[in-house]
Every structure is written in structure tokens, then in C-alpha cells.
Amino acid sequence: MPDTGPRTGLHSTEHGAGPGPGPASGAKAGAGPPTGQRGVQFRYHRELFPALHDWERTERSIVEFSGEEGPAGLLGLDQMGHFGPQGCDLVAEAVIAHGTGPLDVCELGSGFGGALRYTVDRIATGGLRVRRAHGVDLVLEHCAVSRDINRGQGRTGMTAICASATAVPLPGASLDVVWVTGSMPHFPAPGEVLREAGRLLRPGGLLVLTEEVSLTPGGAEPSEAFRATHPRGVFFTTPLDVRLRDLVRAGFTDVVHLDLTRWAVALLTDRLKVVRLFRGSVSAIYGAAPADLIRDTLDAARTEFLAARLSPALITARRA
Numbered sequence: 001m002p003d004t005g006p007r008t009g010l011h012s013t014e015h016g017a018g019p020g021p022g023p024a025s026g027a028k029a030g031a032g033p034p035t036g037q038r039g040v041q042f043r044y045h046r047e048l049f050p051a052l053h054d055w056e057r058t059e060r061s062i063v064e065f066s067g068e069e070g071p072a073g074l075l076g077l078d079q080m081g082h083f084g085p086q087g088c089d090l091v092a093e094a095v096i097a098h099g100t101g102p103l104d105v106c107e108l109g110s111g112f113g114g115a116l117r118y119t120v121d122r123i124a125t126g127g128l129r130v131r132r133a134h135g136v137d138l139v140l141e142h143c144a145v146s147r148d149i150n151r152g153q154g155r156t157g158m159t160a161i162c163a164s165a166t167a168v169p170l171p172g173a174s175l176d177v178v179w180v181t182g183s184m185p186h187f188p189a190p191g192e193v194l195r196e197a198g199r200l201l202r203p204g205g206l207l208v209l210t211e212e213v214s215l216t217p218g219g220a221e222p223s224e225a226f227r228a229t230h231p232r233g234v235f236f237t238t239p240l241d242v243r244l245r246d247l248v249r250a251g252f253t254d255v256v257h258l259d260l261t262r263w264a265v266a267l268l269t270d271r272l273k274v275v276r277l278f279r280g281s282v283s284a285i286y287g288a289a290p291a292d293l294i295r296d297t298l299d300a301a302r303t304e305f306l307a308a309r310l311s312p313a314l315i316t317a318r319r320a
Contacts (some may be wrong), residue, residue, distance in 0.1 A: 019065050025089050025193055058290075080302055082212040086267055087217070091179050091208045092122035098206045102131035103176045106200060108165040108193060109183025110135030112144030117155065121180065133158045134175075166192040172199045177206045185235040187216035194250040201273050201319040207252060211313040212264075213301050215240045222309045229293065229300045240311055252317035261305055264312035268302040 006276045046268045060241050080163070083090075095103070103123070107116045123130055135158070137143050146160040163169055166189055178197045197207050216222070216237050222230070237272060238246075275295045304310040 003099040006222055015077060016298040026152070028064070039155055046213055047212060065181055081257070082126045082298070083210055083267065084271065085118060087210040087212070088181055089122060090210060091181055092119050092126060093154050093206045094314070094316050095119075095123050095177050095179070095206065096126035096128055097165045098177070101176075102126060104132045104174060105177040105179070106134040106136060106168070106170070107179060107181050107188055108121065108136050108168070109138045110146065110160070110318060111142050111183070113149060113158075113160060115181040116146075116158070117153070117250070120158070131157065134161055134170065135159070136161045136165055138162070163228060164197050166195055170200055174203045175200045175205060176202060176246070179208040179210075179295070181210050182212040184209060184211055185230070185237060188236055190214070190236070191246040191250070194246050194252075198319055203319055205319040207247075207317045207319070209313075209315040209316075210313060211243075211260075213310055213312075215309045215311040215313055217308055220309065222304050223307070226300045226304050226309075229297045237310070240313075243315070247317050251320050254318040255268070255318075256313040256316050258316075260312040260314055261308075265305050268298050268305070272298050272302070 012065075031247075068279055095105075105120070105123075107119070109305070110116050113135045116133060120130045120133050133155075135143075135146055137146070137160070140162050143162040144161040150158050161169065163189055165183075176226065178200055180193075184193075194207075200206065213222075213235060214237055216239050219239050244255060244257065272295065275298065279291060289311065301310070305312055
């Protein structure tokens with residue numbers, strides 16, 4: 001693991017942050033534009049990554065540019081914004097260190113499924129078998145793209161579930177691992193998401209969170225310049241002490257908070273160099289405006305990390 005700075009431990013159960021939107025498993029394509037939080041997240045990600053909705057053409061462009069095929073290349077479709085594959089590597093390492101398989105796993109806020117597919121493959125490379133993998137996302141269109149990619153890659157053990165992360169249509173105590181790769185700021189009620197993760201996990205099960213732009217060291221909001229690329233209503237922040245308290249209240253113990261500030265600043269600095277150096281290629285894949293937004297998103301997050309207004313972190317916890 002890279003030099004990621006100091007760890008803090010919390011021996012821990014959840015503070016409810018208000019009910020989130022209900023499940024969307026019965027939603028139908030073509031039923032009109034999405035509304036509420038589903039619509040907010042759909043419009044933001046559609047603007048940022050329109051290429052995702054033509055993923056086969058985008059995959060060809062990525063392969064031509066990078067030489068990467070399958071999940072390693074396609075991860076870039078919905079992981080260009082912050083930690084990318086390096087964040088998923090941290091999740092995979094935590095899962096591998098946790099124990100033995102076969103594993104039943106779930107990602108909450110899975111988007112187009114790129115991080116889920118990549119992380120599952122990394123876990124398998126580390127010697128653990130994933131028996132079933134579920135990706136849960138609120139936006140119907142994201143789930144549809146994820147299902148198309150799963151079918152195209154022959155992933156019969158992977159399902160895309162269109163539902164709120166606060167009300168997942170899976171039985172309680174049915175999973176070994178739940179993770180969130182950077183989606184915590186997209187949850188209006190993160191405490192309820194943690195409570196749902198606790199419900200889904202078997203006793204002793206593992207929760208892993210990569211906290212990208214979701215945690216504030218104190219109670220202060222990030223800067224208005226940050227909000228230009230991370231708008232309110234799409235990105236929600238939580239004080240670090242509240243997150244740790246909510247984990248305890250959700251029934252988690254052995255909570256470990258790993259500060260990633262140094263690691264994240266170095267990572268985003270490198271990613272900014274790549275995006276700027278290969279701007280023409282990135283624009284050819286994603287479009288000129290999304291390429292610029294990706295650059296500005298990375299730059300804004302890096303500025304907040306350096307100013308200690310946001311606290312990037314890896315958090316792991318065990319279900320009591």
C-alpha cells in the first residue's frame with residue numbers, strides 16, 4: 001500500500017440522516033425523464049460522461065488509446081473523476097486482507113459498474129473467489145449500461161440492481177463484503193446508507209469506503225470554487241466525526257480510518273498531468289467539454305485536500 005499517512009482507530013454501531021429515496025427496481029425505461037435525486041444524479045453524470053451511453057464505441061476508443069481491454073480499460077468510463085483504479089486497488093487489498101472466499105459482495109452507488117468489475121477481478125487475482133457480485137445504483141440508465149457491459153463480458157455472476165442504497169432489495173445478513181468506491185458524497189442520507197450496509201452484512205462482514213470528496217475534517221463547507229465542479233444537491237459532505245459516529249450506530253466495530261491526504265494529492269497531481277498531456281485523446285473519447293470538466297474536477301478536489309477543507313480517506317469496519 002502507498003504511504004498514506006496516519007491511521008486512527010475507533011472501537012466501535014448509526015445516526016439516521018433522514019430517509020433516502022425508495023427502491024427503483026420497478027422503474028421502466030422510456031417512462032419519462034428521471035426526477036428527484038435520481039434525476040439530479042442522472043443529469044450530472046450524463047453531462048460528465050455522455051460517452052458512457054455509447055459504451056461500445058467508447059470501449060473501442062479506449063482500447064485504441066491505451067491498449068487496455070475489458071474492465072481495466074472500461075473502468076475509466078465512470079472512474080475518471082477522483083481516485084480511479086488506484087482507489088479500487090485499496091478496496092481490493094482490504095478485502096483480500098480480511099479473509100477467505102468464496103464471497104458474496106455488493107457495491108453501493110455502483111454507477112456504470114466499472115469499479116465493481118475491476119475490483120472483483122483484482123480480488124480474484126489476489127486469490128479469493130467472488131461467488132456473487134451486486135452493483136446497486138439509483139439511476140435506471142446507469143444500471144442498463146452496466147447490464148449491457150456485464151452481458152458483453154459474460155459476467156453471469158454479476159447483477160445490476162436499480163435501487164436506493166438505503167433500501168436494497170437483498171435479504172439481511174446475505175453478504176460478506178459491502179463497499180463504496182467514491183460514491184459516499186452522492187448519498188443525501190449517508191447515515192441511512194451505513195445502516196443498510198449493516199443490515200446486508202453477515203456478522204463479521206466487512207465494509208470498505210473510499211472517501212474521496214465526502215468528508216470534512218471539521219464542520220466547515222468546502223470552498224465555493226469547489227462547488228463549481230461539485231454542485232450542491234449532487235455532492236454532499238459529512239464531518240469526519242459524524243461519519244465515525246454513524247458507523248458505530250449502524251452496528252460496526254473495529255472501525256479504522258486511514259488518512260489518504262498525501263496519497264490523494266500525489267495521485268491527483270499525476271492524473272492531472274496525464275489529462276493535460278493527452279487532452280486531445282481524452283477529448284476524442286469523452287468529448288471536449290467533459291474532458292475539461294474532468295480536469296477541473298481533479299484540480300478542485302486537489303486544492304481542497306491541500307487546504308485541509310476535505311479529508312480523503314479509506315475507512316474499513318467489521319459488522320458486529
